[in-house]
Structures are given as C-alpha cells and as structure tokens.
Amino acid sequence: MSHDPLSTDAEVASPAFSDKDNVGGDYSASSIRAVMINRPRQELYDFWRDFSNLPLFMENVKAVEMLESGRSKWTIAGPGGKDVELVSDITEDVPGEKIAWTSSEDSDLDHEGWIAFKDNAFGRGTEVRVFISYDPPAGALGKVVAKVLQREPRVQARGELRRFKQLMETGEVSTSKAPDAAPRADRHF
Amino acid sequence: MRALTWHGKHNVQVDTVPDPKIVNPRDAIIKITATAICGSDLHLYDSMIPGMSNGDILGHEFMGIVEEVGPANTTLKPGDRVVVPFVIACGKCFFCDHKMPAACDNSNPAEKADASEVAYGYAMTGAFGYSHLTGGYAGGQAEYARVPYSDYGPIKIPDGVSDERVLFLSDIFPTGWMAAENAQIKPGDTVAIWGCGPVGLFAIKSAILMGAGRVIAIDHHPRRLELAKQNGAEVLNFHEVKVREALMEMTAGIGPDSCIDAVGMESHGFSPDNIIDAVKQETKILGTDRPHVLRETIMAVRKGGTVSVPGVYGGVADKWPIGAFMEKGLTLKTGQTHVQNYLPELLQLILDNKIDTTDLISHRLPLEQAAEGYKNFKINQNEWTKVVLLPH
Numbered sequence A: 001m002s003h004d005p006l007s008t009d010a011e012v013a014s015p016a017f018s019d020k021d022n023v024g025g026d027y028s029a030s031s032i033r034a035v036m037i038n039r040p041r042q043e044l045y046d047f048w049r050d051f052s053n054l055p056l057f058m059e060n061v062k063a064v065e066m067l068e069s070g071r072s073k074w075t076i077a078g079p080g081g082k083d084v085e086l087v088s089d090i091t092e093d094v095p096g097e098k099i100a101w102t103s104s105e106d107s108d109l110d111h112e113g114w115i116a117f118k119d120n121a122f123g124r125g126t127e128v129r130v131f132i133s134y135d136p137p138a139g140a141l142g143k144v145v146a147k148v149l150q151r152e153p154r155v156q157a158r159g160e161l162r163r164f165k166q167l168m169e170t171g172e173v174s175t176s177k178a179p180d181a182a183p184r185a186d187r188h189f
Numbered sequence B: 001m002r003a004l005t006w007h008g009k010h011n012v013q014v015d016t017v018p019d020p021k022i023v024n025p026r027d028a029i030i031k032i033t034a035t036a037i038c039g040s041d042l043h044l045y046d047s048m049i050p051g052m053s054n055g056d057i058l059g060h061e062f063m064g065i066v067e068e069v070g071p072a073n074t075t076l077k078p079g080d081r082v083v084v085p086f087v088i089a090c091g092k093c094f095f096c097d098h099k100m101p102a103a104c105d106n107s108n109p110a111e112k113a114d115a116s117e118v119a120y121g122y123a124m125t126g127a128f129g130y131s132h133l134t135g136g137y138a139g140g141q142a143e144y145a146r147v148p149y150s151d152y153g154p155i156k157i158p159d160g161v162s163d164e165r166v167l168f169l170s171d172i173f174p175t176g177w178m179a180a181e182n183a184q185i186k187p188g189d190t191v192a193i194w195g196c197g198p199v200g201l202f203a204i205k206s207a208i209l210m211g212a213g214r215v216i217a218i219d220h221h222p223r224r225l226e227l228a229k230q231n232g233a234e235v236l237n238f239h240e241v242k243v244r245e246a247l248m249e250m251t252a253g254i255g256p257d258s259c260i261d262a263v264g265m266e267s268h269g270f271s272p273d274n275i276i277d278a279v280k281q282e283t284k285i286l287g288t289d290r291p292h293v294l295r296e297t298i299m300a301v302r303k304g305g306t307v308s309v310p311g312v313y314g315g316v317a318d319k320w321p322i323g324a325f326m327e328k329g330l331t332l333k334t335g336q337t338h339v340q341n342y343l344p345e346l347l348q349l350i351l352d353n354k355i356d357t358t359d360l361i362s363h364r365l366p367l368e369q370a371a372e373g374y375k376n377f378k379i380n381q382n383e384w385t386k387v388v389l390l391p392h
C-alpha cells in the first residue's frame, strides 16, 4: 500500500478553481469536479472501469457496449431527441487510480475525459475527480441547446458525480420523481 | 389516493393524485394513519420558502403501516407500524456515519441539488413535503407515501401504543429535544425559551427532563402560555413585559444560562426592524429573515452562555448583534434535527411514561378538512395548538 496516492495538498493549479465554463482540455466545453465518496478506492475504480455500468447514473448515456482492447461504444441522448454515437478508447489506465479516454474518429462527438481516485489522507473515503471536455454536437448552436437543457458540461459533471456517489454509497440513485418517470429504478448492482 | 396539495400562497386543497409506488430498492410504501401540520408547514403556506411547485404534496410529520417494501429493504415488512423521520437520510454517507443524518449528502436528488447549493453553499438534505430545495419529495399529508432509504429512518412502534403518543417522534419531539441538548443544559440551569408552539413546548419538557432548575417560557398566546405553565415553566407574556428586563430581574442580573429561539424567521415582535425586514421579505425570493427573537436571545443570555436555535430561518439576517455575541463569549448551536439519532431513546421515554406527548394536540381532523386545519393553525394560534390529520 506504500504507493497509495494520498491527497493533502491543495491542487491550486486545478481547473476546478476557475470559474469559467472552459477550463482547459482540447474541446470547447469542459468541466472538472471533485467529490468525496465513502467507499474504498479500488471498488470505485472497478465499478467505473466497466463502462457498461455508467448508464446507471449518467443521465444522457443510454448504453455503453464494451468492445475489444479498451474500446467502448456509447449511445448518448443528444439535443432534439437524436442519439449520438461515440466510440471511445482508453488512453491511460492505472488500476485503482486513474482512467483516461478519448473519442475515436468514427464518433459523432469529439470528446476526452479522465477520472482519478485518491485515498483521502484523513480517512474520509476516496477523493474522486472527473474531467470531461467535448465539442457539443452542431457546434455553437448545440451548446446553446445543451445549456437550455441543463446539459452543459459543468452541470452535467456535477449531476453525474452526485449520482455516482449516491449509487456507490447507498446502492441506488436518489430520486423524488413519480414512479414511471424515475430513472434507473429497475436496475440495481 | 387523496392528498393535501399546495397551489400557492394560502391555497392548499385535498386532491386526487396518483398512488406512490416503490421506485428504488430501499423504498417502502406507508399507509398513513396519522399526520400532523407543523409550524414550518406555515412557512410554505405563507410562501416564505421558495422552491414549491403547484400540486406538491405537503406534510413531513407522519406515521403509518408498512404496505410494501423494495427488494433491498431487510428491516421492514408489510404490517409493521412505523413513525417516519421528516429528514430523509441514506445511512451510508460520511455525515450519516458521523451521526448527522440531517446533513446527509445523498438524499437530495442530483437534479434538485444545485438550487440549494447556490443559496446555502451546500446542497440541502432531503425532507418530505418541503419544497424542491429539499429534494421535491412528496409529503405525508396523504393516504400513502413513498419512503426512500426506509431501512434507515423509520422506527418500529410496538403494538398497544396509540398513534398520538408516538406521532411527534417524526419531528417536533426530537426537534425540541435537540434544541434543549444544543442549549447545553447543566443541572440547575436557568433556560429561557422563546415560543410556546409545539417545538417550544417539547423544548420545555426536554429541558426539565435534562435537569434544568428553572425554565422560563415566552409567548403572547394565553393558551400556549397555559400549556407551558402546565409543563412546569414560568411564563412571560411579551405583550405585558420587556422580555430582557424581566429575565434580568428574575435572574438577579445574571441572565439565563441558555436561551432557545423556538420561533424563527416569522417572529412578530414590535421592534421597528421587523417592519423593515418584512418589507424586504416581500420583495426578494430568498428574503431577509426577521431575527428579532435571535437578537433578543443574544442580548438576554448570560455571559458565556449558550443560544440554541431550532426555529427555521430561510434567508439572510440584518443587524446581527455580533458585538454582543463576541464580547459575551457566547456559543450558538443550530441545525435541522438529526431525528434518526434520537428515536430509540425518545420512544423509550414515551413507553416509560416519562413524557406526555399528547397535551398539545388541540384538533383532530379527517384529511379532507386539511385546508381548514392550515387556515386555523395559521390565524387562530391561541386555540389551534397542534392539528392531527387522519387520512384513513
């Protein structure tokens, strides 16, 4: 356990400290967000590493199919009710610590992201940081649509990390919606 | 089913709405046998708390019989009688782990959490029937309710104990108890309590059980002052005396060891700042509260004493006497009630007949008359001290 990454230093260079929508990354819309999750680091890593789990808490991701050699095919609900297909390659994989990915050429959407897991130095669980960056579909207009739909990356990352934490800590995604509208109620890991 | 729904300021009605269903694995559906109207429901009734939508089902104090449980719930079974805490808490996060269920990280759904994070700097914990800031959960002034994380919050009630004796475990009894606990009462202490509504009365009962030597209760409704007196408090009517001067006189210039503000943002003192604050309140979404009582507690409490605030505040306060607070070396303890923490101990007090939880109930109405209950609880505060609604 000697190599366990611990976090005690404030990472002031992190784009999370910026108040801008665009916080670095290759694409026009990016966001980063940190959350503390009261579960072991390895458990969180393992759950995320199987991307087919992600639709359990990602609002706009309808399905993820794991393909060969770190490849996965994502079906995402896009603006205007049109599905967007994304094929993603894992670019970095440090077991228990970090996963990074990027979209491949045959995607409808240019995208990159990473998730990092660190043990909290004070025993409060695992610090999870997620970075996502993408070019919204249909360029600038798509971003306007995305904003209207509350799907801009900042809001999206916030919501998805909240749901990830809920699912990992409580076994379910919190909802107050009426039964037929409630998300993912029928699935339980 | 039938349920009491919100339709705007001073407009609630009983409607037919869809039945709740099991949505998540740890859910339960409760058939509600008794539910109460709370003073903090009046903040919604008066539209003082933002984030309500047309048709929201109100009610956060309720109990009943388990009708159905989700597949991951191993603690409850159909037929169990339970009281449901108004705080919705997951039982698994850092805050629940550290005995702070009213600070639960997970019970406010992700799509509702942003609003309160902007307003308060953190996302509020979920609660039943208390606006979309606290999650937008349907409340319990209804025939049935869906209870999330029902393997953690609800407490089972033994047979043979009436609903009325245990119903207030859902909120006002633990809230009054935590108010007294936050007041850091030591045996023989003098405790002054502003507000003899349901929470104030439970704070009086709790302070005495915790060994307070003397409890002084402050209100202006004769019926409420009478109830306070019956529960062992000395009383002050703020229409008749200057409260701080009276407290100083009674304590020979020392002041009470602890002061409890069981009134909150809708206090109706006569100070001019109330008028200013009231005007601001009408003009802003997250209005300025009227912290008249809070100011009075800080001015009256003895040096080195403790101020405890169970009363609900929603926005920001002007003219906070920070100089007195600092110079006197005071401790201020606040917070939504960590209901789950207190339930076993408080249920035992009820079963041992150490506390009467029913003397404050003035009216029992069928659910169909809930609107009448709200109206009277609001305008006839002297006679309508606590209203219990019976949905079945």
Ligand SMILES: [Zn+2]
Pocket: B038, B039, B040, B041, B060, B061, B086, B171, B172
């Ligand atoms: Zn209440």
Ligand SMILES: [Zn+2]
Pocket: B089, B090, B091, B092, B093, B094, B095, B096, B097, B101, B103, B104, B105, B106, B107
């Ligand atoms: Zn929790």
